[in-house]
Amino acid sequence: MGDRTHTSAHPGAAGRAPTADHPASVRNVVLVGHSGSGKTTLVEALALAAGAVNRAGRVEDGTTVSDHDEMEHRRQRSVQLSVVPVEWDGIKVNLIDTPGYADFVGELRAGLRAADAALFVVSASDGVDGATRAVWEECAAVGMPRAIVVTHLEAARADFESMTDLCAAAFGDDDPDAVLPLYLPLYGDHGPDGHAPVAGLLGLLSQRIYDYSSGRREELAPDPAQLPRIEAARNRLIEGIIAESEDESLMDRYLDGEDIERKTLVDDLERAVARGAFHPLLAAAPAPEGSRQGLGTVEILELVTGGFPTPAEHELPAVTTPQGAPAPPLACDPAGPLVAEVVKTASDPYVGRISLVRVFSGTLRPDETVHVSGHGLADRGHPDHDVDERVGALSSPFGKQQRPLTHAVAGDLVCVAKLTRAETGDTLSARDNPLLMEAWQLPDPLLPLAVQAHSKADEDRLSQGLARLVAEDPTMRLEQNRATRQLVLWCLGEAHRDVALERLRTRYGVRVDAVGHKVSLRETFGERTTGRGRHVKQSGGHGQYAICEIEVEPLPPGTGVEFVDKVVGGAVPRQFIPSVEKGVRAQAARGLASGCPLVDVRITLRDGRAHSVDSSDAAFQTAGALALREAAAGARIDLLEPVAAVTVLVPDGYVGPVMSDLSGRRGRVVGTEQAGRGRTLVRAEVPEIEIGRYAVDLRSLCHGTGSFHRTYARHEPMPSQIAGKFREQDQKGG
Template identity: 80%
Template sequence: MGDRRDAGPGAAGRALAAGRPEDVRNVVLVGHSGSGKTTLVEALALATGAVNRAGHVADGGTVSDHDEIEHRQQRSVQLSLVPVEWDGIKVNLLDTPGYADFVGELRAGLRAADAALFVVSAADGVDGATRMVWEECAAVGMPRAVVVTHLEAARADFDEMTETCREAFGGDSPDTVLPLYLPLHGEESADGHAPVTGLIGLLSQRVYDYSSGKREERPPDEGQLPELDDARARLIEGIIAESEDETLMDRYLSGEELDLKTLVQDLERAVARGSFHPVLAAAPAAEGCKQGIGTVELLELITGGFPTPLEREVPQVTTPQGTSHAQLTCDPGGPLAAEVVKTSSDPYVGRISLVRVFSGTLRPDETVHVSGHGLEDRGHEDHDVDERVGALSSPFGKQQRTVPHCIAGDLACVAKLTRAETGDTLSAKDDPLLMEPWLMPDPLLPVAIQAHSKADEDKLSVGLSRLVAEDPTMRLEQNPDTRQVVLWCLGEAHMDVALERLRTRYGVQVDAVPHKVALRETFGEKSTARGRHVKQSGGHGQYAICDIEVEPLPVGSGIEFVDKVVGGAVPRQFIPSVEKGVRAQAAKGVALGFPVEDIRIVLVDGKAHSVDSSDAAFQTAGALALREAASQCRIHLLEPVSEIRVMVPDEYVGPVMSDLSGRRGRVLGTEPVGLGRTLVRAEVPEIEIGRYAVDLRSLSHGTGRYGRSYARHEPMPPQLAQKLREQHAQESGR
């Protein structure tokens, strides 16, 4: 890299449609919020001629597809695709949000890409969440490179940041993370800051000077050679160590000057394999440089070093019925297998699906099969339908430029797929396929909502269904116990964006209300009671009397009904009616309106009338008897307890365990899981972990994750139960 001259930029203003998979590079940009990903994408678009001035496409509009919410939040909240062309190669740049609440968009970008570009700010460093994504990419062998941005910042230090990246990303092999270029600094200002004016290529031993406003190449100055020689030797040794040519090291150690072309080829092969991770420097917003410093060098790395879609294994596919299917390859002539990686809504066009084609060729106006993704538990229906594909387009900002087709390895937007959602598979209607789903984070922050007005209530269901269709990281729940509509989100910012989209995009105003935990009630002691339902108001009356005994059972026993009536005091045909009545009352609750569990109800006696007794009368008598029994004894509240599994770096284990104890949690154990992380298992009442997704992120500086599963209901402490009773009494008295 650095041995090439400026390649011709792509033609501005035209749609890009790849003709061969080897002419495509799919690159996802990863980095924390504020690291400069979007600015870098805009600079790359400018360098390729896709825009005519910073951030503006040649035929109007902006390169970044920001919606109103992103402008208000001043950060990216969704995956954005910017296709550019360089040296005859189509480069699909996938810009992802850096904020943890939108990790679902990041995962979609990782699924659609074949290589990852980690953008690190020289002023801010590497955060824990970025390290975790790096390790995830390493686990699946995704090729990665690092771009250090914000070199123009006063406290930026490229050498220091390079060492930080080596420590953070190199692990046991720090010499696999090495710079390809060194920044060239201009004259120091009065405050001692020397601005970056260009780059020095370590392999090419050439200076790429941007100080004139455009890229100019020249040999290095005499004073730059010592620093250049040391860094170059280190880089060459790193490349040779990853080379498949075992003779290179001997030749290098014997003093042979290795051919630049050989080094570049070995570097590119090592990058494409994912065994070497070059570090580049970039100042995309450098003052006086129209196209930004380092953009050409980065484009050379992407087109020369990053793998083609042919080098990536296609995700496993099955039939929608679950039977196996032969492994697909990235072949434009093969069976169609594409995946929806993002769903959005346009007020004029309707639903737009961003699709990655893994096999075959997708064409407009053809009928495809849409296979569901198995996320019914999150409010996403399982699909197995045929749909007609609308127009295919290549996105650029808010514009959509029509393309004739989308081949294997490429990405395109598809209009008017009314049933397809994010994560769904598109395949040939006569050969339906279902692609293995990608890892999706579990939303663990609940927000209960209700319509603001009657007009909003009429539109709420449609708005919510469209909202969750766009975002598979969101779960919609209609809780039958609390009778609340609950959106489960990844964090507070995710929640804010969801509610704002409901309001601005779907015209539904909702109010957030306190989230209720589904409690249960049970009897604290044995009790007896009579249920008497006798009414006579002329004509056919109602007559039913039943005597019951109620006793508590162990946790998890449910409700047990026992018939001990003798002598026909309650006719046999009405005993099921009594059971139906007491079970219906138990479901409604006997104290605070929560379902009753873990009791045995024994029907011991009763009375009936030959004419006025009926099924309805004995149902009512059974319900009255249970309520009367509850009024004569202590009623305990049962709260749900979850088993949670918290994964955190070792240094946060102590604070996490202390925090869990403060939430009335019982730590069950810890176990190391490698890579300096520990799994903490605990049981915690659900009422204590409503905001744990937010609190854990703060406690672990964004590096902690947790999962939860229902364990059981158990008695709530008396003081908390009393507090709830008082609150219920106040609300009932209003």
């Protein structure tokens, strides 16, 4: 961390895939931050500093390490997780770059699952947003080690000192001294715009200058005049390190005036970082054109390799048998039982399906047969499965390249080819000892997208294309809604939706049209009424004869359709009573006033007439349907709409706007409760038709800091004014 002797990889390493033979030589680090914070730029700068790419930031085939999807270039935004392995001081570092946009939080959660530590990337121009703070709290809850990197220091309004205070307030929880800088920036000469660029760093512990102005890090002795500037920051850092030290005597020695040696401080710092008790703050800036090392890159790599834990130090997810029986806890041991997990699935036009796999235990080798278990996502279009599959070639991900590997040990990340049945979230284990890992948390997709094939040719490919789409992205949910007869793809937001449509078209050759999403409306009678169905036809030969009289009365919500026979005297022969019921129920399913299913009524058969020759099952079915239609013609029919029970989790400052917004959606707030520090859970009941876009609107209302969950509660009568509009649309075919 600015004080370690190291030997970085040389430029020739750009053509070689880093390898690891033991968990101790692996670090898995996920980069977290809002969109535009500079995560991908930082990954490329770290790859350049480690010698994984050439001075132009390219690998040998001319692509950059961030070249993964043409869609990302068009959108100028990362939409998927990517892994860039580099080597530093003999340690393989898997840099896991995640999208910062909220619609792709599923990729972020996959990155968190694959990682053992996190770098939170914060832009000096934009500060810390609420979504980044929320992810920080998630990491804190599971004890994941974290550090902060401040980027965009070259911006005109960038201020490192202000960012230090801001990060301490945002990430310091109850102890701001747990978030402290390890270096202070040194500024060069003022440019024409009056802004002084960051030219180097001043190490607080080493009291050495690390000059990057030449494009390569040079260590220099400081000017004595510079030392007083760092005295206060250095003392605070030393006190913060000692406060987290496992050596209880260290604080007394420090307070007694003893000069604690630097090695002791660095060792204690690294231990505190590894156990998630201390969070260093570092600075980064891009390398000048043609330079090899950007400002802060060496310091970040030293922190990652020296301060972040190995996979063996990270608590592993729980495992069971595929049947749910308990299994012994896993250890990150290359010689242990094989347990790995698919954290990402992608399709390559030449190789086919490629699975990014984190090996948690054992050693994965090509051409071996493994057991694939996938449970718990059947509601999202991922049915449970337990199958055996043969592992294809193993490779190390690096931009568009796949560099062959002979094996992958516990703790490492590897790409596996041709796992045709495995999907994101599935567990790979030994065929003779199948296991299932505890699933990671996935956000609920709450933005509906109803689709239909654009043409007959697209219709033939639609089912397969959608199946492959949801296999790659478990945050999507595919629904065949029988009530509305719509095919609905549930997404996380508008950008997520647009990417899904584009992938269907470009990757799977399926064009679809988006249509308006419908909610499952129902009808009921608003009053008691009667109806008579007469189906009499005489056209020579065998005719049709059936007459029935019914009474219809409304029932409490949730009752359904109840049929009662009260015919006396054999007016309707006993063998035709079921026929009347069948006809009535068929008409109820088709609906009456607006084509929505009829529910919550009791239909009583009171009387009728039959003919000894012309009466039949079909005739009485028709008469029953006609009787129900006649009853509806003279009665008030209420349109019922589904109501959702909604829980909205927001920071306290947004409770008022959220409750007001819910009321504007015809919602009823039923209560609020505290849900942790500074957050409130709002409970409400809202008509589903009013929250079709709530996933998007809530994000805008709360600046990405709110979340919500919805479950079906019941159907309720729709206000007559709104019901009238629906019936008008139905009559117009809309």
